[in-house]
Amino acid sequence: MKNPSLYKGSLNTIIMKLLEENGRMYGYEITQKVKLITQGELNITEGALYPALHKLEADGLLDVDVQKVDNRLRKYYKLTEKGTTETVNLLAELEDFIRNMQTLVKPNLEFKL
């Protein structure tokens, strides 16, 4: 990833969108999924992912579940009802942001189309 700070503000939206699509996921799975989708371009760091997950959980947007897998316990995250509603809002906000950025960066794009 070339400039991680550009993605920073959208971390919650990325996590919630993934959970919306996949139901429940665990931390490591989220990092790998993002890497896979973006073909290695975006690499969510461990030090950023867990604090974000814990914050979303404390805000009541995520719910947790624990299951024994192999020799260890695995903590799964899933969206709560409040989280599902919030995901819609966050995605809409992000789309607005992308549109605005596009207009700013390539002002002539609209005319060309």
Place this chain on the structure above:
Amino acid sequence: MKLSKEQIERLYRFTREHFVEWYDLQTELVDHLANAIESKWNENPNLSFEETLQSEFKKFGVFGFMDVVEKRQIALNQKYNKLVWKHFKEFFALPKILLSFGFVAVLFFVMKQVPDPEIFFSVVFVSFVAVALTQIIKHIRYQNRKTKPDEKRWLFLEVIRSYGNLSLFFVIPIQLFTRITNSSNFFQNTVLMLVVSAFIVAYSLAIYIIMYVIPSKAENYLHETYPEYRLENV
């Protein structure tokens, strides 16, 4: 290739060595490291366990797990504050609001009867301090208790047992006490007396929630916060 039971135990020890004292966080980090090591082994089965562990740990950055621990504490403190607020609001909704107003009314009338404001507020102040002191002693004893090396510590339980911010127990009554005793016409001002009664009741309710209500339900809140708590305590 999967990690053995001994290797998982080693990962738990590793998190403890890197200042993650709480079992809930250890568990999540152990699973993360285990997944990362296993995936590395899939690519190259000849890698040693210790070396792979160290290289995965490096990905957490120069501060290691500290950032994750710190943010987790902040998140659980927020959760705790919300919990206190939720209980507090219950005292201002039916049916408990009747009780709260009852307390305010009783306090107001008692205040009107007392001949000496300084004595009255000294009693109020001393009782706040007495309650705070007993709780602080209990808290210090809890903090200093001998913990077994393999004892599972739960961060949210420790947040509950820290009773929010202890300094509040002293600061607010001292402020209230000095302000009121300095105002000579306090006992002529009905509105001010009502406000102070309401404040003392609200403050006492907050202390009651922090010190008794939430700790008495700690077990329920742990079940709610940690699904693994149930798995560990069956």
